[in-house]
Amino acid sequence: MKEYSLMINGQKTAPQGGFFDVLNPATEAVVALCPQASVEQLDEAVSAAQACYESWQHSSDAERKKLLHDIADRIEANAAELAQIIVEEQGKPLFLAQMEVGGAVAWTRATAELEMPVDILEDSDTKRVEVHRKPLGVVGSITPWNWPLMIAVWHIMPAIRSGNTVVSKPSGLTPLNTIRLVEIINEVAPPGLVNVVTGETGIGSGMTKHPGIRKIVFTGSTPTGQTIMRGAADNLKRLTLELGGNDAGIVLPDTDPAKAAEGIFQTAFLNMGQTCAALKRLYVHDSIYEELCEKLADVAAKQVMGNGLDEGVTFGPVQNRAQLNLVNELVEDARANGARIICGGSLVDGAGYFYPPTLVADVTDGCRLVDEEQFGPVLPIIRYTDIEDAIKRANATDVGLGGSVWSSDIAKATQIAGRLECGTAWINGHAELLPYAPFGGCKMSGFGVEFGQEGLMEYTSAQVLNINK
Numbered sequence: 001m002k003e004y005s006l007m008i009n010g011q012k013t014a015p016q017g018g019f020f021d022v023l024n025p026a027t028e029a030v031v032a033l034c035p036q037a038s039v040e041q042l043d044e045a046v047s048a049a050q051a052c053y054e055s056w057q058h059s060s061d062a063e064r065k066k067l068l069h070d071i072a073d074r075i076e077a078n079a080a081e082l083a084q085i086i087v088e089e090q091g092k093p094l095f096l097a098q099m100e101v102g103g104a105v106a107w108t109r110a111t112a113e114l115e116m117p118v119d120i121l122e123d124s125d126t127k128r129v130e131v132h133r134k135p136l137g138v139v140g141s142i143t144p145w146n147w148p149l150m151i152a153v154w155h156i157m158p159a160i161r162s163g164n165t166v167v168s169k170p171s172g173l174t175p176l177n178t179i180r181l182v183e184i185i186n187e188v189a190p191p192g193l194v195n196v197v198t199g200e201t202g203i204g205s206g207m208t209k210h211p212g213i214r215k216i217v218f219t220g221s222t223p224t225g226q227t228i229m230r231g232a233a234d235n236l237k238r239l240t241l242e243l244g245g246n247d248a249g250i251v252l253p254d255t256d257p258a259k260a261a262e263g264i265f266q267t268a269f270l271n272m273g274q275t276c277a278a279l280k281r282l283y284v285h286d287s288i289y290e291e292l293c294e295k296l297a298d299v300a301a302k303q304v305m306g307n308g309l310d311e312g313v314t315f316g317p318v319q320n321r322a323q324l325n326l327v328n329e330l331v332e333d334a335r336a337n338g339a340r341i342i343c344g345g346s347l348v349d350g351a352g353y354f355y356p357p358t359l360v361a362d363v364t365d366g367c368r369l370v371d372e373e374q375f376g377p378v379l380p381i382i383r384y385t386d387i388e389d390a391i392k393r394a395n396a397t398d399v400g401l402g403g404s405v406w407s408s409d410i411a412k413a414t415q416i417a418g419r420l421e422c423g424t425a426w427i428n429g430h431a432e433l434l435p436y437a438p439f440g441g442c443k444m445s446g447f448g449v450e451f452g453q454e455g456l457m458e459y460t461s462a463q464v465l466n467i468n469k
């Protein structure tokens, strides 16, 4: 069985804590062995990143841009292997894994091209005031299991682009693609610039509390984000927290169900629904409710569920057993409370964590499936008659990552979208992220943004030069 290594100071490093199994969610077979780092090895990784920071913080813009483009070239050259690893440990169909690798390349190049501006606030005969952006130091990146490669890239690239160094800790459920990514980065990067330290016992919390780490960028669940925030208090680490959501989509009565169904389905079930900003609660006007339910069921019926490496498969398994059990529990709870299961709705016999695309109708707020983030292949469809009531219900949650309005009247939809309490509101779409648009949540979906100029600035602090001429 293949054993992966840690990457510390540019060296593949054997773990001091042994190995643990990484499972294939489609078969439950072991894919490979992931290293369990010791806390001392975390310290070594932080020291290596600190040593590299001494020089990297002074690297030129041109040097950083070139490195990111070189990394993008190396990711492209290894795209087939990375996509294969993603399918094997994460479960998504191959075409989606290829999309993830393509996205990683595109985001790396887009980040390379961002600028580190110097703002001039005053330039008079007697005084000049400049605002420079300085890197922070060592950045700790902690990532989840749904889009593991993409999210690692989202954290690592802006950190190094702005002059920081990185210690990365991927989820123990999908660590292999990130280990491989960091190996690839180390083919072209100076030693210690990007390190990877895996392990599920004490590594994430150790990073959170580590005095040598200046910032944590975390993508994952809200409860873990809260724990990280507490741990980060001791040395006042900067934080970017991209946490859970429960995105509502509101479908206005002027929507053509036949036209909208495909887009709604794809953005709700993207990555088997395991996407932070997927559509997770659908509010549909009574006048088109039944027709839209039917059209969505037609799209669901076309999905081919199976092992993501098999030809023609469009729908993979849920990534892990705990998530599968949660999805099943939420559907059973809805069923027990009188909901109508339009399609799917039951566990599949045999190996693998398969759950078919599931549409649940005649369900409403107050039911667990509507109130909680399902993070899996099930969509509750809620009927409304009054738009003001629908907006109120969409906002009646303590999270606020994304939201959407579906309508043929763009002006009206835009006006309603502006009233949704969330970081991004889409019109006739959902879950689309752009490398130039700030992405992040409000309320308990976290704070700070990623992407674009605003995202890059989160890896810096301002230094004012106040020059008396």
Ligand code: NAD
Pocket (backbone or CB within 6 Å): 142, 143, 144, 145, 146, 169, 170, 171, 172, 200, 203, 204, 205, 206, 208, 219, 220, 221, 222, 224, 225, 227, 228, 241, 242, 243, 244, 245, 275, 276, 277, 373, 375, 401, 441, 445
């Ligand atoms: P999770 O919070 O369980 O784990 C995320 C990461 O945190 C993993 O690497 C895990 O090992 C680590 N971790 C766990 N406990 C820790 C601790 N005490 N200290 C430090 N690190 C710790 O999340 P998950 O189950 O992997 O991911 C699913 C969740 O992530 C969902 O809620 C989803 O909405 C959210 N998510 C959000 C975004 C976003 O951009 N807002 C993107 C993807 C996923």
